[in-house]
Amino acid sequence: MTSRIAIVTTVEMPVPDADEELLLPLLPEAxxxxxxxxxxxxxRYDLTLLRSTWNYTEHLEEFLAWAERVSQVSRLMNPVETIRWNTDKRYLDDLAAQxxxxxxxxxxxxGQAADARxxxxxxxxxxxxxxxxxGAKMFRDDxxxxxxxxxxxxxxxxxxMIQPYLSAVDTAGETALIYVGGEFSHAARKAAILSRGMSWSTGLYADEKVVATEATEAERALADRIVATLPDLAYARVDLLPTDTGPVVLELELTEPSLFLALGEGAAERAATSFRALASHPSL
Incomplete structure (x- = not known):
């Protein structure tokens, strides 16, 4: 019997996103x-796979309650425990502590006041x-x-959250390392967004200029170490910024990241195979 897969989006997305357009033909059971x-x-679904649920930030408690309910009747990926941790970027403190x-x-x-410095x-x-x-804004000496x-x-x-703007991103960009089923798949380079005018063609996220790239040894080493600490997941994306002392983590995307499947040779096929395995073997 063929497993059934839900690729999860939001009613606010008028069309499938770029990853979904590639995945759906490869997963006729989805x-x-x-x-x-x-x-x-x-x-009804053996696997409920979070993808373009990008309005959850405005409905976080409702979204987490939904995820908890779904996890009781379907295999939710990534798991609800991971989602609960990853939807608040205070997880960066946990990564730093590690x-x-x-x-x-x-x-x-x-209710708290920021240190003026x-x-x-x-x-x-x-x-x-x-x-x-x-909700992100950049300020120069202001x-x-x-x-x-x-x-x-x-x-x-x-x-x-307050972060220094690491200006190397303006020239080198941001590197996104994509993992599927715990294995490195491919990498993408994203141009700086905040230092230039942003556009919002969908209304849910800022448009990005993204190209394929090769991750450096230092980027792979850092991202590999982080992914090795994670539970079994359908996917992970580690976003890194360059500094004079090496790459640093900007975000660890485990809930609904774009996987930039079009930018990795065979990436969509690898992802489809991995997702199908998750649906077919619920105990994995």
Whole structure:
């Protein structure tokens, strides 16, 4: 009997994203289903695979409750425990505590005041729960502007995070290393977004300029070490920024990352094979 796979999106996505367009023809047993469609019977699916659920940041508690429910009737990937941890970027503190090089980050919860020194210089202020650069703003020697943005995030009940803007991204870009089934698949290079005008063609995430690339030995070493600490997952994406002392983690994407399948030779086929195995062998 053929397993059934739900590739999960949102009702707010008008069309399949680029990864889904490649995956769906390779997985005839799969269909595109919205997490926020109340009429879906999730028990119909052997595998519920999170993909373009990019509006979850505005509905986090509802999304996590949905994930918990689905995990009781279908194999949810990535698992709900991982999702719960990964949907708040305070996981960066956990990575740093494990000794991984990360972008220095100060988290400021509503009701807390930021150290004035954290807002000095060239900084990025964004919500700790966010995707696709939503809510992220860059400030150049503008502590008052940075403080005002932080206050606006607090007014919305959101924890803010403050990071130095690592200017090497303007020339070298950001490297995304993609893993499928725990194995390295391919890498992509993303151009800087915040230092140039952003566009939002879908309304859910900022448009990105992304090209295929070869990860450096240092990038692979760092990303491999991180992925080795993770539980069994359908996919992972490790986003790294360059510094004078080596790459550092900007984000560890385990919930709904774009996998840039078009940029890796055979990447879509590898992903489809891996996802089919997850659906066919629920105990794996």
């Amino acid at each position: 269909e595109l289903v919205a997490w926020d469609d109340p009429n879906v019977d999730w028990s 000794g991984f090089a990360t972008v220095p980050t100060v988290f400021v919860a509503p 954290a807002l000095e210089g060239h900084v990025v202020v964004k919500p700790s729960v966010g995707a696709g650069s939503s 502590p008052a502007g940075a403080s005002a943005h932080l206050a606006s995030l607090h007014d919305d009940g959101r924890t803010a």
